[in-house]
Structures are given as C-alpha cells and as structure tokens.
Amino acid sequence: MQGYIIRRIIGAVFVVFLVGTFSFFAIRVLPGDFATASLGLDAGSASAENIAQRKADLGLDLPIGEQYANWLWDTVRLDLGTSFLTQNSVWYEIGRSLPYSIELGVLIMIVGFTVAIPVGLISAIFQDKALDYSLRGLAILALAAPVFWTAAIASLVVLQWDLFLIDVIGQPHLWEDPGRAITWYLIPMFAGGFAGTATTMRLLRSQMLEVLRQDYVRTARSKGLTESAVIIRHALRNALLPVLTVMGVTIATIIGSQVILENMFNIPGIGNKVLTSLFARDNPVFQSVVLIIAVFTVLTNLVVDIMYGIIDPRIRLS
C-alpha cells in the first residue's frame, strides 16, 4: 500500500511539473508580450528603447532557458513572483481571488450534487417509466446547453419579473454579507450546477441499474429489508463509488464553467484571473493560476485513487 501511494504521489508531482512547464512556455509562445502591450497604450513612449528597457525590467529579455530555470527554482521555493499588471505579489492576487472561486465552486457542487444524486436515484428506480424519461431528457438538455446561455436566460427571467436585483457592489463574500453575496452567486451557481453534474446524474443512474441487479441486493431484499434500506444502504453506496472516481473530471468541468461564469458576473475569482492574465500576457499570474488549478484537479484525483486503493486492493497492483 505504501509503495502504491508513493508511486501515485510521484506521478502527481510529475504531472503538476508538466502543467507548469506547459503554461510557462505557452504564455511565452503567444504573440505579443506585456512590455510591448503596456507601452502601446500610451502613444509616443513606445520606442524600441523603451520596450527593451521595460522587457529588461520584467526579466523578459533573458534567454528562454534562463527564464525557465529561474521560474523553476522560484516555483520550487513557492515564490510565484509579482504580477506585471498590478505590481502586487502573485500570492496576494491569488489570496484575494481564490476565496471567491472556492465559494462559487462549492456552491456549484452543492447545487449539482443535491440535484444529481436524487435525480439519478429516482431515474434508476423508475427505469423506463415516464418519470425516468423526462429526468433523463432534462439531463441531456443540461449537457447540451452552453453554460453562458443558461446563465443569460436565467438573468433574463430574473430581469423580466424583477425577482431580485443582480447589481451587487463591493464584491461581498458569503461570510461578510450572506444576503447580498447569495443574490450575486445565485444565477452562476445554478447555471454551473445544472451544467456540471448532468454527467454525474447519468453515471449514477447507469451504476444504480447495474448494482440493483447484483446478488447482494437480492439477498438484502430477501432477508426482508425495506426497499428504502436496500436502495440507500446497499445500492446507493456502491453506485456512488464510480461517481467519486470521476470527481477529478467533474471538478475540471466545473472550473471550466467557472471561467465563463466569473467573467459574466464580474466575480473576481481565479477563473477571471485566467482570462485577464492570459489576454494581458501577465506571465507570472497566468503560470501560477494554471498551476493552482492543476494542483486542485491532480490532488482530487490523487485522493480519490488512494482512497480507492484502500477500499479495493486490486487497484494497488495494476
């Protein structure tokens, strides 16, 4: 077991290293750089000398190999550098935006799973009945609808019937001003939850159907357990395992929709930082933000795999 965990951790660290390397080179391969772009804004000052000077200040004039070595050494020491755009340290930027993203991400997951689990369960119990068909139809629709469109339609509905005011000033956190924060998060969390967990619902349904045919379920029924005990205690527990296995993918999907939703609703989270730093060629912020997202998904996968290895000894050996 220890050998398995160590192997998995080494693999995870290697993947994170690859992602970091990828984002380091990706942002530098893109046409344009921050020095040129920022000087281009104030006309007249963008002489070749000025640009070269700015590049030297930002460390963009060094050979790419040297930049890479510097970045690697700094990142290993957890020094993420300073943002080109705001001149703040990248840790400060992340510390400010990460809570928003975690809040929204957790809300999306809560909405998603509180919908997906009962719906998947009901759909499996009433297999091939009208209820099953309509719930599955809803899941298929949720998979097909682009998250920005669902969110736009939801805000249209809110605006048409004056349900509540979406304009939120001051970017409150949930723990600071729950009432205003929740009106701010309401549409993105439902749109994201709707889109993010349709897969979960479908997977849970097919797993439930599989599990309900197993011998131990028949045993549980024949020893006289109530139907709800059979379904919750015996079937659901086993059907949920594969859902947890794809947790890494689910989280990556949710982060992907958060990029769009945070942009739409002006939530200053990590997803928004990805976009602004990418478009502004703010190298330190972009590299770090992509790295943090990768650490998140890789860590989820790692935890899931290790838990699985503990539960199911066959996996350790493969």
Next chain:
Amino acid sequence: MSQIADPTVVPLRDPTILERLRNATVSLGRFLRGKPLGGSGLIVVVIFILVALLAPVIQRHDPDQIFEGPNPDYKANPTVIELARNPDIGSPVVVEQFIEPSGGHWFGTDKFGRDIWSQVIHGARLSLIVGLGASVIAVVGGLIIGMISAYYAGIVDLLIQRLVDMLQAIPFLVLVLVFTQITERSVLNVVLWLGVAGLAITTRLIRSAVLGVRESEFVLAARVVGASDLRIMIRHVLPNCVAVLIIAFSIGIGAYILAEASISFLGAGPQGIPSWGQMVQAGRGSLDLHPWQTVFAGGAIMLIVLGFNLLGDALRDVLDPRLRGA
C-alpha cells in the same frame, strides 16, 4: 479430383452497389426503430447539415445586410435643439434595429439592423465545420498516438500517459483559449487547435481499446507467423478498434461545438464568420429589452449539441454496450 459443380453452393461475390444501399437502408431503419432518441438526434443533425449547406438559399436576407426604415420623427430642417434631443431627426431613414420576430424578420433584427434568422442560419456552418473537423483531427491524432502508446508500452507509454494527464489537468476551455491564441484566429486554425486539445481524451480511449485487442490470440498468432509490427497494427488491431473510433468521433463533436461557442462568447473565437457564441454575447448588451438574438443563437447551440449527443449516445450503445453510461 475432378471439380463438380455443387448446385447448393452459391459462389461468393461482392455485393453490388444496389445491394449495399439496400443493406444500409435496412440497418438505418433498424437503428431508427431501436433507438428513437438516437434517431431523433440523427434527424436534428441532418437538418442542421442541410441548413448549413443551403444557407444561401434559405437565408431570406443577406446576413450582413443592414435594414433601414422610414424615420417616424423625420423633420426636414431640424433646429439645433431638436437635433440635440434626437440626433437621428435629420435623416429620413433609420436603422431598423431590435425588430421583434415577425413575418418580415422571423427572428427579428439585431442592434445593427441585421436579420437574426439569416445570421443563425449561417452560424450553423461554423459550428458544423468546427465540430466535425476538430473531431476528425482528435480521432486521427488519438489513433496514431494511442496505438503507439499501447503497442510499445514501457517508457514511451508512460511518457505519453503523463502528457495526457497533463492535458487533462487543465480545464478544456483554458487549453483551447491558450492554443487558439498562438496563431491567427482563422476558422481552420481554431478547428486544428480544438482537435489538438481533444487529443487527450481520444488517445486515452483508443489506447485502452488497443490494449484489449493486443492481448488477444489472433494478434499472438500473427506475431508467431512473423508479421511486422506495422502489419499487425493495420491489419489486425485497427479493424478491431473501428467501433471505438466511431464512438470517440461522435461523442466529441458536441464538446467541440460548445468549446468554440464558449471562446467566441468570450471574444476569442474565429473571426470574420457568423458565430452563435458571439451572437449570444452581442445580444447580452440589451438582454432585458431585446432578448431575441441571445435566445435564438443559444437555442441553436443547444439544439445542435443535443442532436450530436443523442446520436453519439445511441451509436455507443449499439456499437459497444460495455461503455454504456460512461
């Protein structure tokens, strides 16, 4: 031994084109009956393909044409004060912006007075090119990489698998955003990069299929008689992976269409061609009063992705029941 013609033995021959066509029709009919959802998906997809192909015929108006109508407030010689109150008062015609859906404009007009129906029709072209093109690239690339990875195993496999892990640790949308910025954002480049971003998933799918086939006895037999690696891959492994290839191709299309719509929505999509994602964004500026552009363009995205997803699900069920629900 003399050859005696046995009247009960029908000599084997290749089916004629007519027979093939009939066989295809029969299996299509069986598919439509057995998988009504998949069948309706197929119909949706076919309709969208026809719409895209026939866009110039059914467009009713040029998608870029700006409609103008008589100005109800027109005054021949406005005073300065009147001009300040209403800058358009001096011109006899005004742009017919934000017309509600009607007989003249089925889906209404947008902010610039262009016909939304024609624009939505033309948007189908981009979505189809992106979805089908990117999926072809992802499957062909995934086939080559996946086969190499599975067949040679060892260090090559390990390296490729970690690279696949790397691509999957980055959200698909972020990956696509980064890739598409590298080159000029033409349709072709966007299709290419979407396919590259999709390589991770197709490689993984195809690799596991090849791994399964590699262990089978006919591959061992082929190796025993001395077939080369290339021959084994092309003659023995590939034909047994066709089902997985079709599945990988069909289930990806919807995701690529959504990804293109998303980057277009964020203003980083292909340029110079009507795009549904970009139309949803354009309509958001006046969503509360004039929602039609957003509603119809987004509805089109949902419908086409729905069609491809339903079709892909049904194909997967038919071709590989083991992958059900995956």
